[in-house]
Amino acid sequence: MKQLIFLTTTTVTALVSLSFLPNPSLAAQLLTDHHKNQTSVLISDAPQETVTEQKVVTRAELAKILVDQMQLEQRPNAAKPDVSVPDVPQSHPAYQAIQVAIKTGVMNSYRDGMFFPDQTINRAEGFAIFAQADGLFPLYFPFTAEGILARYPDALEIPNWARKGVARALRNGFVNVDPLTNQIYPLNPMTQADIDYALRQYRVLRRRS
Structure with a gap:
């Protein structure tokens, strides 16, 4: 609503200014260009949240982020033998990160050792x-x-x-x-x-x- 009011006010100001031009078609074209410029400025200046920022994180994604950003693989317990996680086979893209997260105690598995990697x-x-x-x-x-x-x-x-x-x-x-x-x-x-x-x-x- 704030943007709409701003655009309306600006447009009215532009109309008053352009009304003194002798060529009505030129005035109309200038007004159209003016409106487009104002709209593009407003859109570019407005804070926008990206799709990535609003993406919901899964357990596997969180494990990978924490291992990568906090260097969890450098902690002593990370060198322990891998543990059995039935729903995270070695072929899983986040296998290593999940193993490190579990072995360092940062994240835990659930019942029957399941990790539920895709659970948000x-x-x-x-x-x-x-x-x-x-x-x-x-x-x-x-x-x-x-x-x-x-x-x-x-x-x-x-x-x-x-x-x-x-x-x-x-x-x-x-x-x-x-x-x-x-x-x-x-x-x-x-x-x-x-x-x-x-x-x-x-x-x-x-x-x-």
């Missing part, structure tokens, strides 16, 4: 895993998980198993909290944009540590 994750699970992966910034007194979570109106939606991890992620600034409502949206799907934000904050902390 929500923000609570994703940020809890991210906090587990960072390995550098645990909670220290006087900060407690419940004390941190109490500041967020939708924190009760976070599952018990993820509460400490999400609290660590919040404390370290990894979570892109809604600036207007201060909500975490823990049950929303985790997107590539969420991961990118967390990684940027992680790199800042790494440089400071």
Whole structure:
């Protein structure tokens, strides 16, 4: 609506200015060109979220991102023998990353050792895993998980198993909290944009540590 009002106001101004031209057809053409230019400026200047940023992340994709970006393969446990994961054969594109994520304790398999690589994750699970992966910034007194979570109106939606991890992620600034409502949206799907934000904050902390 804001863009529509801006365009209308600009168009009216242009009409007034062009009305003094002696050639009506020239005025009409100039007005058309003016409208196109204004529209293209507005579109190019407007912030736009890409399809990639809104892509929902799967468990396999998260494992690969964390291994690649946090160098998990350099941790001691990563050299242990591979574990059996029935639904992630060696031919799976993310096999090595999933093996590293499991062996380092960053991610866990589910019942019967299944990993469910194509299963999407929500923000609570994703940020809890991210906090587990960072390995550098645990909670220290006087900060407690419940004390941190109490500041967020939708924190009760976070599952018990993820509460400490999400609290660590919040404390370290990894979570892109809604600036207007201060909500975490823990049950929303985790997107590539969420991961990118967390990684940027992680790199800042790494440089400071």
